[in-house]
Each structure stands twice: as structure tokens, then as C-alpha cells.
Amino acid sequence: MIIVLLGAPGAGKGTLATALKDQLGVHHISTGDLIRAEIKAGSAIGLEIKRYVESGGLVPDEVVTKMIEGKIKSSYTDGKGYMFDGYPRTNAQAADLDKILSGLKLNINFALYMEASMDVVLMRLTGRRVCKSCGAVYHLKNMPSKVAGVCDACGGALYQRTDDNEETIRNRMTVYADNTKPIIDFYKAQGKLKTINADKDAEDVRVALLNILNGKDV
Numbered sequence: 001m002i003i004v005l006l007g008a009p010g011a012g013k014g015t016l017a018t019a020l021k022d023q024l025g026v027h028h029i030s031t032g033d034l035i036r037a038e039i040k041a042g043s044a045i046g047l048e049i050k051r052y053v054e055s056g057g058l059v060p061d062e063v064v065t066k067m068i069e070g071k072i073k074s075s076y077t078d079g080k081g082y083m084f085d086g087y088p089r090t091n092a093q094a095a096d097l098d099k100i101l102s103g104l105k106l107n108i109n110f111a112l113y114m115e116a117s118m119d120v121v122l123m124r125l126t127g128r129r130v131c132k133s134c135g136a137v138y139h140l141k142n143m144p145s146k147v148a149g150v151c152d153a154c155g156g157a158l159y160q161r162t163d164d165n166e167e168t169i170r171n172r173m174t175v176y177a178d179n180t181k182p183i184i185d186f187y188k189a190q191g192k193l194k195t196i197n198a199d200k201d202a203e204d205v206r207v208a209l210l211n212i213l214n215g216k217d218v
Contacts, residue, residue: 001024001025001026001081001109001213002026002081002082002083002084002101002106002107002108002109003024003026003081003082003083003084003108003109003110003111003112004084004087004088004097004108004110004111004112004187005017005083005084005085005086005111005112005114006111006112006113006114006180006183006184006187007113007114007115007116007198008116008121008172008173008176008180009121009125009169009172009173009176010116010120010121010122010124010125010169011114011115011116011121011198012114012116012124012198012202012205013085013086013114014030014032014085014086015202015205016114016202016205016206016209017030017083017085019202019206020083020206020209020210021083024081024083024213025080025081026080026081026082026083027071027075027080027081027082027083028082028083028085029068029071029072029082029083029084029085029087030085030086031064031067031068031085031086031087031089032085032086034067034068034071035049035053035059035064035067038067039053045063048063049063053163054162054163054168055168055171056163056168056169056171056172056175057175058089058090058175058179061090061092061093061096064087064089064093065093065096065097065100068084068087068097068100069100072100072101072104073104076104076106084097088183089176089179089180089183090179090180090182090183091182091183091186094183094186094187095186108187108192109192110187110192110193110194110212111183111187111192111193111194112194112195112196112209112212113184113187113193113194113195113196114196114198114205115195115196115197115198115199116198116199117199118170118173120198120199121169121173122166122169122170123141124139124142125164125169126160126164126165126166126169127139127140127141127142128160128161128164129145129149129158129159129160130158130159130160130161131151131153131154131156131157131158132156132157132158132159133151133154133155133156133157134151134153134154134156136151136152136153136154136156138151138152138158145158194212196208196209196212
């Protein structure tokens with residue numbers, strides 16, 4: 001099973017993938033996780049990526065695709081399949097992904113478009129907090145830590161990512177609309193597009209995806 005998750009930042013792609021990756025038996029490949037790992041490592045590519053991320057821009061296609069290709073080629077032989085979260089984000093990336101998979105005799109089963117409104121995206125992202133020590137993610141409203149500002153898992157300090165402020169989020173949404181939404185037409189033309197309402201609670205979205213997998217209407 002190979003699934004592409006599409007949707008604006010804050011649509012809930014990562015939450016859905018985390019909830020279902022073990023149940024579906026697939027690898028969760030998150031562009032955001034790969035990018036943050038490079039930034040944390042302080043590599044040359046990480047420093048380059050950091051400038052794009054903090055300004056709300058998109059990392060160049062060739063940089064992201066190289067990271068994704070490496071992940072696929074290092075794990076595809078186990079036959080588990082993939083759930084792509086945050087990739088592809090442009091038509092060029094979508095075409096590159098098809099080419100990479102085709103070379104390994106693999107195909108995407110469907111692309112799930114998680115459609116979310118601006119108000120919901122702003123609420124989700126401005127309220128997000130991350131542990132500096134272990135990376136655990138919380139939300140001020142939807143999933144607060146037991147003690148404000150302190151991670152339940154390790155006791156580390158929680159912080160707001162620099163790209164989780166309203167101005168940057170609105171910029172990211174504009175970039176998304178200009179560069180990513182055409183991918184919807186890309187997968188629609190292939191007959192692989194499925195759409196669900198991502199404004200709903202995470203559990204409702206999870207059930208909607210399972211319904212799609214079981215051939216039921218959302």
C-alpha cells in the first residue's frame with residue numbers, strides 16, 4: 001500500500017499518519033521530520049533548508065526529492081509500503097516520485113486530499129508546542145501537557161516553533177495555494193484522488209481513511 005497525503009500545513013497529515021502507520025503496516029515518510037533532522041544536525045543542507053522553513057517558503061524540489069529517494073531506496077525491499085506526509089508538494093515532485101517508484105516497480109494506490117479551512121489551520125498551528133528534548137508534540141487546546149510548558153514524557157521545556165506564528169502560517173498557506181494545490185489535478189487526472197474533510201476531529205478523519213481503504217464512501 002502506497003498513499004500520498006495532501007493538504008495544507010495544519011491539515012493533520014502527520015497526526016493521521018502517526019495514528020495509522022502501524023495499523024496499515026507502512027513506513028511513514030515525513031518531509032518535515034527529514035528536514036528538521038537535517039537542520040538539527042547542522043549540515044550544509046540543513047542550514048540552507050532552515051532559511052526557507054523560517055521564512056515560510058518551500059525547500060527546492062531537488063533537495064527534498066534527494067532525501068525522499070534515499071529513504072525509499074533504503075527500505076522498499078521489506079514490502080511494507082509507504083505513507084508520504086508532506087511530499088510531493090509540487091507537480092515536479094509528484095512526477096519525480098512516480099519516476100522513483102516506477103524504477104522500483106512500485107505504484108501509488110491513491111492520494112488523499114485533506115481539505116482544511118484557514119481558521120482551523122491557524123488554531124492548530126499557533127497552538128502547537130514541541131518538546132526541546134524529545135520532540136514530543138502538544139497543543140494548548142487539543143492536547144495540552146499536564147504542566148504548562150513542561151513535557152509529560154521527559155520533563156523537557158516546550159516551545160513554539162518559529163514557523164508557527166500567524167504571519168508565517170498565512171504565508172505558508174499562500175505558498176501552498178500557489179505551488180501545491182495543482183497536485184490535486186495531477187492525481188485527479190490519474191484517477192487516484194480521494195478527498196476528506198480535515199476540519200473534523202482526528203478520529204473522524206482516521207475512520208474516513210479506513211472507509212476509503214475498505215471501499216466505502218467517506
